[in-house]
Amino acid sequence: DTAVSQTPKYLVTQMGNDKSIKCEQNLGHDTMYWYKQDSKKFLKIMFSYNNKELIINETVPNRFSPKSPDKAHLNLHINSLELGDSAVYFCASSQDPGQGYEQYFGPGTRLTVT
Amino acid sequence: AQKITQTQPGMFVQEKEAVTLDCTYDTSDPSYGLFWYKQPSSGEMIFLIYQGSYDQQNATEGRYSLNFQKARKSANLVISASQLGDSAMYFCAIQGTSGTYKYIFGTGTRLKVLA
Numbered sequence: 001d002t003a004v005s006q007t008p009k010y011l012v013t014q015m016g017n018d019k020s021i022k023c024e025q026n027l028g029h030d031t032m033y034w035y036k037q038d039s040k041k042f043l044k045i046m047f048s049y050n051n052k053e054l055i056i057n058e059t060v061p062n063r064f065s066p067k068s069p070d071k072a073h074l075n076l077h078i079n080s081l082e083l084g085d086s087a088v089y090f091c092a093s094s095q096d097p098g099q100g101y102e103q104y105f106g107p108g109t110r111l112t113v114t
Numbered sequence: 115a116q117k118i119t120q121t122q123p124g125m126f127v128q129e130k131e132a133v134t135l136d137c138t139y140d141t142s143d144p145s146y147g148l149f150w151y152k153q154p155s156s157g158e159m160i161f162l163i164y165q166g167s168y169d170q171q172n173a174t175e176g177r178y179s180l181n182f183q184k185a186r187k188s189a190n191l192v193i194s195a196s197q198l199g200d201s202a203m204y205f206c207a208i209q210g211t212s213g214t215y216k217y218i219f220g221t222g223t224r225l226k227v228l229a
Binding site for chain 1: 145146147149151153156157158159160161164166203205209210211214215216217219221222
């Protein structure tokens with residue numbers, strides 16, 4: 001059983017399109033995250049939800065909108081895709097948003113915008 | 115604000131040897147946590163080891179140990195008895211206590227284990 005799963009694994013789309021990435025965790029964790037890893041492997045937090053409440057909202061274009069329908073799911077919707085959005089997007093979860101809790105990552109979604 | 119610096123973009127190590135991956139950090143938080151993650155070529159991020167800033171002893175997890183030197187603000191990862199499967203990117207991250215407890219990752223070190 002996969003602890004943190006993401007769909008799709010690969011996403012190829014054209015500029016201007018809208019797309020969604022879905023994430024589910026079966027660990028019973030309270031907190032979920034979205035990260036972006038660029039082509040140089042730099043990993044940066046985008047959003048975090050704790051018990052369906054947004055707790056981290058980094059400086060990302062408002063074309064990116066997260067949505068958490070319940071504790072186990074955190075989706076990422078991207079409007080009007082741009083070339084610069086091409087990256088690997090990781091979902092992660094942790095038991096608690098506080099200090100010392102490791103995060104469990106999904107397999108990543110490689111988004112390519114053409 | 116927190117900052118993580120990994121100065122070694124790439125490292126090589128002979129199989130069965132030990133290797134140290136460097137990580138230095140900067141933070142104004144009195145309490146913080148340091149993490150190491152491994153990212154193999156398959157892409158997933160795997161948690162390796164955690165060190166709390168007030169932990170008296172260096173963390174160890176199997177072949178992984180964290181050489182924590184608080185005064186020097188360093189948290190180096192030591193991998194003993196390297197295996198071919200250790201070839202991967204390794205990321206150091208810091209988590210502060212002020213604000214949102216978010217992770218700040220370093221730029222990573224690519225480790226290649228040679229047979």
